[in-house]
Every structure is written in C-alpha cells, then in structure tokens.
Amino acid sequence: MNLNESIITDIRSIINNSRDQAVRAVDQERVLMYWQIGKRIFEEEQGGEERAEYGSQLLKFLSEKLQPQFGTGFSARNPAWFRQFYKSFPIVSALRTQLSWSHYKSLLSLNSDDKVSFYREETIKNNWTARQMDRQISSNLYERLLLSTDKESVLSVARNEKQPENAKELIKDPMVLEFLGLKPDAAYYEKDLENALITHLREFMLELGNGFSFVARQKRIHLDGDDFLVDLVFYNRLLQCFVIVELKTHKITHQDIGQLQMYVNYYDRIERLQHETPTIGILLCLEKNDTVVKFTLPENSNIIASKYQLYLPTAEQLSREIQNEVEKQKDLGKK
Structure with a gap:
C-alpha cells in the first residue's frame, strides 16, 4: 500500500x-x-x-x-x-x-496618546508580535519618522487614512540596526554588513518600513560590456515601486550618490512597468553630508541618504535630532 x-x-x-x-x-x-x-x-x-x-x-x-x-x-x-x-x-x-x-501593557507605559495611537495602529496593520512592537518602541520609531515628516502625516499613514505619497513618509533616518550584533567600534566591511542584513532580513524589512518585500541580492546589471552589482533590491507594494539599497560603511561621497543614481535610472528605464511609480534609491551609510547630497542630486530626486547606527538611540539623541530638524526648516523658511 x-x-x-x-x-x-x-x-x-x-x-x-x-x-x-x-x-x-x-x-x-x-x-x-x-x-x-x-x-x-x-x-x-x-x-x-x-x-x-x-x-x-x-x-x-x-x-x-x-x-x-x-x-x-x-x-x-x-x-x-x-x-x-x-x-x-x-x-x-x-x-x-x-x-x-x-x-x-507596553502601550500603557507610553507617555503620549499620539504614540499609543501610532504604535497600536502600526502593530495591527503589520501584525507585529509583542516583542516586535517593543523593539519599535525602544528604537523610537515614532520620533524617527517625525524627523522626515509631520505628526499628522505619520498618524494618518498609520491609521490607513491616507497612502504614503513619497519615500520620506516610509523611510527612517536614522535607521537602527542593533539586531545585527555588529559592534560600533569593530572593523567590518560592506560585505559583512550585507551578510548580516541578509541573515536578519525579516528584522531589516521591519526597520525599512511598511510594505517591503525582498527581490534580489547582488543583482547583476550588464551595461555594454561592464558589469555592476546592486547590493539589495526590494519592492514596496504601497508605493508600487522598486527600492534599491546601497550599503556604505564610510561617509558617503558624491561618487557613491552617482553610482546609486545610475542603478535607479536603470531600473526606471529597463525594469519598471508602465503602471509602477519611479524607483527609489536608499544610500544606507555610516555617515552623511546633507549638503553634498543636496547639490549632487537634482531637486525632487527619489534618492535618500539615510544614516544607520548599531545601537538604540536615547531619547535625548532623538530630541536633539528633532530640534535640529526644526531649526533647519526655520532657516529654509527665512531664505
């Protein structure tokens, strides 16, 4: 039988x-x-x-x-x-x-109704376990998103009252990668960072934001006899676009930005379908210079430089970041 x-x-x-x-x-x-x-x-x-x-x-x-x-x-x-x-x-x-x-119990420990609402809605929407939600609270997800957009926008996206309109409503800056287990003072290469991200892919996609799915690692692009390797490729179903992630373990240069721009152009012209939105590029770096990024890229570019850090930020650090962002916006308003 x-x-x-x-x-x-x-x-x-x-x-x-x-x-x-x-x-x-x-x-x-x-x-x-x-x-x-x-x-x-x-x-x-x-x-x-x-x-x-x-x-x-x-x-x-x-x-x-x-x-x-x-x-x-x-x-x-x-x-x-x-x-x-x-x-x-x-x-x-x-x-x-x-x-x-x-x-x-974790939500009850928060000191703001807006935070409670945000983490509750995000947990339901993304089906986070209690441990995953605690990690997002510990990494100050709410405050980090406020660095890139306004409070009402953050809350409305969380509640599904609106769809994110651009990458800055999803991508965090800085990204916190403490789950990789890499030591801030240790020597490691971009390959080490990439391997660690692939090993902890689920946690990394959670840190990237909502709606991400993994597409490829070390994606080969062949251009008229020359080969290039794209570090990581994702797709975001909310924005309906490819997302290219390039990893840099140093302070970024304009050459790094130009390289990522080339990859984004390739995906826009070769891979993107007619109904999809333009490709997003994320330059994940240890250190960045916002002015270099600003003058290297055209206005309204779909490339974002985001710092990563290998430890959870303190409330004081996030408070300083938010205050710096507020001051920066004030200065721009005066010009």
Whole structure:
C-alpha cells in the first residue's frame, strides 16, 4: 500500500492552525477580562470617600484575596495595570482584540496618546508580535519618522487614512540596526554588513518600513560590456515601486550618490512597468553630508541618504535630532 505523506502535512497544518486560533481566542478573552476588572475597580474607587488612600488599600486588598486562588496574574502590581487599562481605553468597543495583553501593557507605559495611537495602529496593520512592537518602541520609531515628516502625516499613514505619497513618509533616518550584533567600534566591511542584513532580513524589512518585500541580492546589471552589482533590491507594494539599497560603511561621497543614481535610472528605464511609480534609491551609510547630497542630486530626486547606527538611540539623541530638524526648516523658511 502506498501511503500519501501529504495527508500528514495537511493534518499537522490543521492542528497547528487550530492551536494558534485557540491561543488567540484565550488571549482575547483575557484582554476583555482585564478590562472588565479594571472597570469594576475604577467604579469602586469612585465610590470611596478618600479616593487616593482608599484606592491604595483596595488594590492591596484585591491582591491578597485573589492571588492565592488565581495566581501571580493578580500580584500587587497587576490590579493597578487593569485599572489603568480601563482608564486609557474606557470604551470596550474601541479595544482592538488583535492585540494581546503584552501589547497593551507596553502601550500603557507610553507617555503620549499620539504614540499609543501610532504604535497600536502600526502593530495591527503589520501584525507585529509583542516583542516586535517593543523593539519599535525602544528604537523610537515614532520620533524617527517625525524627523522626515509631520505628526499628522505619520498618524494618518498609520491609521490607513491616507497612502504614503513619497519615500520620506516610509523611510527612517536614522535607521537602527542593533539586531545585527555588529559592534560600533569593530572593523567590518560592506560585505559583512550585507551578510548580516541578509541573515536578519525579516528584522531589516521591519526597520525599512511598511510594505517591503525582498527581490534580489547582488543583482547583476550588464551595461555594454561592464558589469555592476546592486547590493539589495526590494519592492514596496504601497508605493508600487522598486527600492534599491546601497550599503556604505564610510561617509558617503558624491561618487557613491552617482553610482546609486545610475542603478535607479536603470531600473526606471529597463525594469519598471508602465503602471509602477519611479524607483527609489536608499544610500544606507555610516555617515552623511546633507549638503553634498543636496547639490549632487537634482531637486525632487527619489534618492535618500539615510544614516544607520548599531545601537538604540536615547531619547535625548532623538530630541536633539528633532530640534535640529526644526531649526533647519526655520532657516529654509527665512531664505
């Protein structure tokens, strides 16, 4: 008897999908349960005469009574989380149950309603795990996008209220590549950087932005007897265009920009279909000179120079970057 192995594959897939759905269903119920508990705690506190003192005593009382029966999920800190959860999302229909309790706990630690809205919408849209969302929060994704566009545009793109109109609404500057494991003070070549990016391709595409898919590595271009190799080629389904990424482990020069311009021209004239938008070029470099970029390229160019760094930026660093950008825009307005 010849047994078909495909039935085993199919049944395994059914089992795994069912398990995944069961886990998601349990977590959705847990989110709603914590919200309802938070609502009840809040209502009880509102009925107390000395609210601050009563609230503190109430949380301690709840933990002492519930933890022995229901476990560490009701330790002293958690009832306070449930209360904050309800206060932050007071309308149950506004809850997005695609998110787990781990997602919501991270969102509750943010200090801005705009940030909460941004990370919640981006997480749902991109199906980020709690760990992926935490990484984006730690790398200050929201603030880095504000460096290239305005707050309302960042939020409207996140909420799907508008499609991104250009690369600057998707591409981050700087890009943070701490997941590569390369040391800032160590010697490495462009090939090392490329290999590390390919090894961590999923994380790199997450850092690149929304809608990216991988096309090619070291794509060979043959031009009248001369061969050239394009480091990385992606496609962005939101902008409907090819995206060329060239890697430089030094401060970029006008020759680097010219090389990337040639690759972008090739893709625009040879590879791009009629319905697609112009190719975008990203020069990912260790250091850049915005003035050199500005005067090397024509106005409204589709080439973007973006710095990369191998460590997470601090809030102070991002604050300085944003302030510098504000001052730069003011100076341009005076001219």
